[in-house]
Amino acid sequence: AQSVTQLDSQVPVFEEAPVELRCNYSSSVSVYLFWYVQYPNQGLQLLLKYLSGSTLVESINGFEAEFNKSQTSFHLRKPSVHISDTAEYFCAVSGISDYKLSFGAGTTVTVRA
Amino acid sequence: DTEVTQTPKHLVMGMTNKKSLKCEQHMGHRAMYWYKQKAKKPPELMFVYSYEKLSINESVPSRFSPECPNSSLLNLHLHALQPEDSALYLCASSQSERSSYNEQFFGPGTRLTVL
Numbered sequence: 001a002q003s004v005t006q007l008d009s010q011v012p013v014f015e016e017a018p019v020e021l022r023c024n025y026s027s028s029v030s031v032y033l034f035w036y037v038q039y040p041n042q043g044l045q046l047l048l049k050y051l052s053g054s055t056l057v058e059s060i061n062g063f064e065a066e067f068n069k070s071q072t073s074f075h076l077r078k079p080s081v082h083i084s085d086t087a088e089y090f091c092a093v094s095g096i097s098d099y100k101l102s103f104g105a106g107t108t109v110t111v112r113a
Numbered sequence: 114d115t116e117v118t119q120t121p122k123h124l125v126m127g128m129t130n131k132k133s134l135k136c137e138q139h140m141g142h143r144a145m146y147w148y149k150q151k152a153k154k155p156p157e158l159m160f161v162y163s164y165e166k167l168s169i170n171e172s173v174p175s176r177f178s179p180e181c182p183n184s185s186l187l188n189l190h191l192h193a194l195q196p197e198d199s200a201l202y203l204c205a206s207s208q209s210e211r212s213s214y215n216e217q218f219f220g221p222g223t224r225l226t227v228l
Contacts, residue, residue: 043203043221044156090155099144099169101217103155
């Protein structure tokens with residue numbers, strides 16, 4: 001089984017400042033890792049994913065995450081946030097031959113002007 | 114088409130009502146999922162359908178009854194719900210249940226209120 005710990009429940013940040021959301025996972029098998037974003041009153045959208053290959057993955061809207069196997073982490077970063085990045089962010093993990101996504105508790109990002 | 118659609122967007126029902134939630138995808142995915150999400154919490158898996166057959170039931174009470182009429186449609190029938198069942202119900206789909214690439218695509222959800 002896999003589990004995920006998101007170390008920050010709330011992250012307030014000013015517009016144009018950088019942000020980092022921390023995610024650590026636990027698993028006895030190889031994993032796939034995901035970050036999902038949920039805007040207010042909406043469903044979940046996949047932000048980015050790590051399946052294999054390069055440990056640094058990027059999204060189209062400026063987020064990036066780095067898979068660190070030795071530290072079992074998959075932290076999410078953005079160098080400069082916008083008001084529109086205000087949302088709930090969920091880190092998730094699945095075993096590579098597993099149907100089940102295990103979600104972290106979520107991090108609420110609030111961007112202020 | 115990379116979209117999962119869900120209807121209705123909002124639903125208010127009494128504890129004696131019977132209602133259904135509907136989910137649809139046209140991506141050719143063969144695995145479909147129902148999740149329940151309470152406010153400020155992560156989604157909790159309820160059911161998994163794989164190739165139109167119920168694959169996983171995460172010990173969900175029988176007042177929730179899933180149905181998969183075909184590979185594109187997933188329903189969740191609701192009967193005799195309790196107020197604590199009020200939540201956002203999310204549908205998701207993926208290529209297959211145990212593929213090597215289980216990216217799940219989520220719908221926008223149905224916000225359910227049980228009075």
